Amino acid sequence: MELSQKKKEKLKPHKLPQTKEDIIFNVVNYTFFALITLICAYPFYYLIINSVSNNELSALGSIRFLPEDIHFENYKEVLQLDGLSLAAIVSVARTVIGTALTVLASAFLGFMFTQRKMWKRQFWYRFVIITMYFNAGLIPLFITMKTLNLTNNFWVYILPATVQPFNIILVKTYIESIPASLQEAAEMDGANIVQVFFKVILPNCTPILATVAIFSAVAQWNSFQDTLIYITDQKLYSLQYLLYTYINQANSLAQMVKNTTGSLSGVISAATTQTPTSIRMTVSVIVVLPIMFIYPLFQRHFVKGIMLGAVKG
Numbered sequence: 001m002e003l004s005q006k007k008k009e010k011l012k013p014h015k016l017p018q019t020k021e022d023i024i025f026n027v028v029n030y031t032f033f034a035l036i037t038l039i040c041a042y043p044f045y046y047l048i049i050n051s052v053s054n055n056e057l058s059a060l061g062s063i064r065f066l067p068e069d070i071h072f073e074n075y076k077e078v079l080q081l082d083g084l085s086l087a088a089i090v091s092v093a094r095t096v097i098g099t100a101l102t103v104l105a106s107a108f109l110g111f112m113f114t115q116r117k118m119w120k121r122q123f124w125y126r127f128v129i130i131t132m133y134f135n136a137g138l139i140p141l142f143i144t145m146k147t148l149n150l151t152n153n154f155w156v157y158i159l160p161a162t163v164q165p166f167n168i169i170l171v172k173t174y175i176e177s178i179p180a181s182l183q184e185a186a187e188m189d190g191a192n193i194v195q196v197f198f199k200v201i202l203p204n205c206t207p208i209l210a211t212v213a214i215f216s217a218v219a220q221w222n223s224f225q226d227t228l229i230y231i232t233d234q235k236l237y238s239l240q241y242l243l244y245t246y247i248n249q250a251n252s253l254a255q256m257v258k259n260t261t262g263s264l265s266g267v268i269s270a271a272t273t274q275t276p277t278s279i280r281m282t283v284s285v286i287v288v289l290p291i292m293f294i295y296p297l298f299q300r301h302f303v304k305g306i307m308l309g310a311v312k313g
Helices: 002-011 020-051 055-059 073-078 084-112 121-132 138-147 165-176 180-188 193-204 206-222 225-230 239-259 267-271 276-310
Strands: none
Touching (some): 055 276, 084 165, 084 193, 084 206, 084 239, 165 206, 180 193, 193 206, 206 276, 239 276
16 A cells, blocks of 8 residues: 555656746736636626616616616516517527537548548548638529528528538548547448447547537527528528617617607517617627527537647647
8 A cells, every 4th residue: 555655646746846937927927818808708798787787877888897776677678579589499499400410510521531432532522621712602602592492491591501611621630630440440340331430430529529519509699691691581580680680770779869859669669668778788698698608518628629630640
């Protein structure tokens, strides 16, 4: 027992005594990154405190650091807007389904592009990658979607975003860092290419797949331009597009308030007697918060996936 304890003590890394220069460097370093963190976090904090503070003070720009007259009526009233619940379902559905298909497609194509026995592997890889730099433009893309009957169709949110060249590059580079002996051993045991992919490659690609999932989920959740271009059916409006229209209406009504003393109409009267500023703040928080809660769940895989995918041994 004593020998094992001595071995453990030897294996423990010995901390070198810090010099005065080391202490100064650490203080400056931590202070600098703490300031950067505060600068990045403050806009989100500003949105939240203004969305729960006195609406009149918020409109005057008086809420800077601490909330005043805290209330949650803004959220109750904004969440009661017509079509909001259906739009939220559409956004959640496109995010979940789109992320799952994008991750699966990126993983499978990234894996196949590492297989030397794939027919014309280099050609197909370059064919996919070149789409990162060139595209036909908006009008040809719209004509293509209309020809495929994808306009006013839920799948217009999913199918065009399934194959992402950048994600394929990340996964391909990561898979190349996995020892080839794992696949060779599986093939010697009689596994085919599909079994190798699902039983050998996928379980060892968790970090990079989590990274791809973050990229895809954020893009799907924040997207509203595809609704603007391809969708006219209100039942298929995404949450971001609907809230985007509310923000635009709030902006136009803000000018009306300055010029007239009449009561607000339309979406504002349906929501409350709030100011356009309170609506903008509340809507922005509703859009941002869900993805902010999801992101930390994948954060521990994010850095590992990027770093291992970027370095080849």
